[in-house]
Amino acid sequence: MEFHDREKELKRLMRIAEFEPHTIYFIFGPINSGKTALIQEFIRRLPKDFAVFYVNFRGKFITDYRDFTRVLFRFESGRLEDILKGIVKSSTRFLSTRGIPVPEDVIDLIFTKKRTEDVFEFLEEYLSKVARDKRPILILDELQVIKDIKINCMLIYKLFNFFIRLTKELHLSHVFCLTSDSLFVERIYSTAMLQGRADYMIVDDFDFETTKEFLRKYGFSDDEISLVWKYFGGKPIYLIKALENRENLKEFCEETLEIRFGQILDSIYELKKADKELFSRVLNLFEKITEDGIKYTELSDEILWCADKNILFVNPIKRVIKPQSKLDYLAIRKVIDTIKI
Ligand SMILES: Nc1ncnc2c1ncn2[C@@H]1O[C@H](COP(=O)(O)OP(=O)(O)OP(=O)(O)O)[C@@H](O)[C@H]1O
Ligand SMILES: [Mg+2]
Structure with a gap:
């Protein structure tokens, strides 16, 4: 299915990407409003000097540090230098949709020491190297999955600290966090450590005009459009099902x-x-x-x-x-x- 509209949101995301990273962005909205689809379209439109690392926690069973790192990283054969070279030298926008590629020997560092600080130090260095040639963007989808994981203290707060470092302090990498858990957003919003260090972007269902255009593109009549709008409003997934x-x-x-x-x-x-x-x-x-x-x-x-x-x-x-x-x-x-x- 062809991606529909969201021009306003895409424009905003593009502008954010053009500037130096300085805040963490939280993208939130009702269930099935099209957050993931939007971010994927955004990635597609990014110029070639970007390196995107997209991690999706959905459906991942995460109870501890080990599970977390297994989702965050993707283990590959080869040396770190070669992996990094591959990223920065690629003539197109680099995109990894299944985590951050690292060599298998990084497992030792990650699994034997069991300190989140080590992972974050490693990542900071990794992203600095990427940033010599490309502009890194870190995207974490369905972040609420790890909201309650404790490793000494709450993992999520350690992660936020790290993101603040990447954005506001080092201007090293953009960070976008996506979630459909509105109570989680509420918790984030009232977290003192994120005051002034995070921005929020809502992705809501389509408005009537956008819904009309979408359905009309697939040949729906005015009566059909009214019927669909009456039941489903502008929720993209239902619009697609209505077409079917x-x-x-x-x-x-x-x-x-x-x-x-x-x-x-x-x-x-x-x-x-x-x-x-x-x-x-x-x-x-x-x-x-x-x-x-x-x-x-x-x-x-x-x-x-x-x-x-x-x-x-x-x-x-x-x-x-x-x-x-x-x-x-x-x-x-x-x-x-x-x-x-
Ligand atoms: N702008 C769009 N144009 C075309 N299809 C779309 C658009 N936005 C969303 N969709 C479709 O609607 C469905 C739901 O979208 P998506 O999964 O992105 O929602 P979400 O907000 O990420 O959902 P969740 O709350 O589960 O994370 C997907 O099948 C997606 O392809
Ligand atoms: Mg989603």
């Missing part, structure tokens, strides 16, 4: 809503059994929530519950909570109607 299900669009929309409704209903009935008070507070919140979201003053237990169940998305920068998608909003309304009866 054009033959029975109406049923597809209704069925998809029915499924989401059932999931939320199951969760809420489970909650009713476990915690009656929280259950009624969640229902109150369901009553209050609007399609475009509402301001919050504090992250109450009911908000946390809904965020944890991926029903609501928290935007800590705007201090707004909203349904994860249009579909979630419609499902919430149906849940309220069902429970009232």
Whole structure:
């Protein structure tokens, strides 16, 4: 599928890349809004003097330091000098999508000493060497996977310290962190050590115009576009599924809503059994929530519950909570109607 739009976001990313690195960028947004697709398009458009190291933690089982480094690095045969030479001498933009390439003997350094400091010192030197000829960009997707890992202290904070060093202090490498876990973003946002050292970029679902253009590109009529927008808003993944299900669009929309409704209903009935008070507070919140979201003053237990169940998305920068998608909003309304009866 051809990449659609996001010109504004891409322009911003390009501008960031042109400048010297000075802050860590956190790219966040609702589930399936197109964060990974955006960053991949950004990588494709980068000029040849960049070296991109993309690490995706999704689906990786990480419980300790060893697992972490195994995802961060990709072990290759050959000497470090040769690997580095390969990176800086390549006449195109260098891209590694499966971690940072290092020789196998680096395993010794990493696994025998078991100190994160050693890994970060090694990486700093590595990136300095790359930076002699190319502009390094480090991208970590699904960073929330490692949010709770402890190695003496929290790994994530050590990592942030290292990123601050790479960006603000050394101006050595750009760092982009992606996540769809809005509570994790909230935690990052209120972390003192990141004050003034991090910037945030939201990637939301498409707006109506962009959605219309997208669907029109594939021949959808105005009626079909209205129907899709009514159920799914501008969530890219659903738009693609709508294209696939054009033959029975109406049923597809209704069925998809029915499924989401059932999931939320199951969760809420489970909650009713476990915690009656929280259950009624969640229902109150369901009553209050609007399609475009509402301001919050504090992250109450009911908000946390809904965020944890991926029903609501928290935007800590705007201090707004909203349904994860249009579909979630419609499902919430149906849940309220069902429970009232
Ligand atoms: N601008 C776009 N043009 C075309 N397809 C897109 C676009 N953005 C996203 N998609 C498609 O929508 C789907 C979801 O996108 P993607 O995986 O990038 O979302 P995400 O925000 O990274 O999701 P998650 O919250 O799971 O990390 C993918 O199949 C992707 O190819
Ligand atoms: Mg993603």
